[in-house]
Amino acid sequence: MCEGRVVIVTGAGRGLGRAHAVAFAAEGARVVVNDLGVALDGSPQADGPAEQVVARIRAAGGEAVAHGGDIASAEGAASLVRCALDHYGRLDTLVNNAGFLRDRMLVNLDEGAWDAVMRVHLKGHFLPLKHAAAWWRAEAKAGRQVAARVVNTSSGAGLLGSVGQGNYSAAKAGILGLTMVAAAEMGRYGVQVNAIAPAARTRMTEEAFAAAMAPPAEGEFDAMAPENVSPLVVWLGSDASAGVTGRVFEAEGGRITVMEGWRPGxxxxxxxxxxxxxxxxxxxxxxxxxxxxxxxxxxx
CATH class of the missing domain: 1.20.5 (Single alpha-helices involved in coiled-coils or other helix-helix interfaces)
Incomplete structure (x- = not known):
């Protein structure tokens, strides 16, 4: 489905991002695997998860390259897009997935925890999108056909709110607004922008929602496996999704739901x-x- 496409996945060292990167590669994409390699709270780690995912993709016969930059910084986001262009000469799909948690009830939520989550989730969506969009716009203005795709990652917390996650909920709601604006602004250049609100077992959910994320009994369908979300992301990131833009999908287990947002009552x-x-x-x-x-x- 993605033969010949070049795909960036942020936060692709573990969890959903890793599942997306592997799934894109299995469908023929060349993948830029971005991951800063930090702990769940954003503190540094040195285990190189992006390189591990690249090795896995290459071992399966796919093409991938690692990028370890901070995509919530202007230089890191610019270097991410340059990485795709330098290695593969093009960019077709951007999957914004990177994030972490600093959960607190509002009365205990300090400004640092608020700013950190906003930076990684919301700014970490905006900056890669900005730099990718600039390249796609230049391509379109130069007369070259663009069939670009962006898949942003929101959450049920962004749609409904989540107790103890005021910073995370606000950031994920902001991503939905950013998705709508980007879809409207970039459509003229051949860019489609959609968002998903996934539910899966990751470092961010396996402790916060331990009961819901518990692995199933042996032989049963693992509804919370991150790999269940990736098929929709791959389709949204491919040519096959032509005409689909400015939409939000929930994805969990074997269920896909089109979410319908604010409208007059x-x-x-x-x-x-x-x-x-x-x-x-x-x-x-x-x-x-x-x-x-x-x-x-x-x-x-």
């Missing part, structure tokens, strides 16, 4: 200014006619 317009009491009365009537929102993850 019940409304009232009196054609003049409301008093506070009148506005409140109108709001209560509208709420009684509306569908109740789903609760955040972890809410009692």
């Amino acid at each position: 019940p409304t009232a317009d009196r054609g003049a200014r409301w008093s506070p009491a009148e506005a409140g009365e109108a709001a209560l009537k509208l709420l009684s006619a509306s569908t109740a929102p789903l609760p955040p993850y972890g809410a009692e």
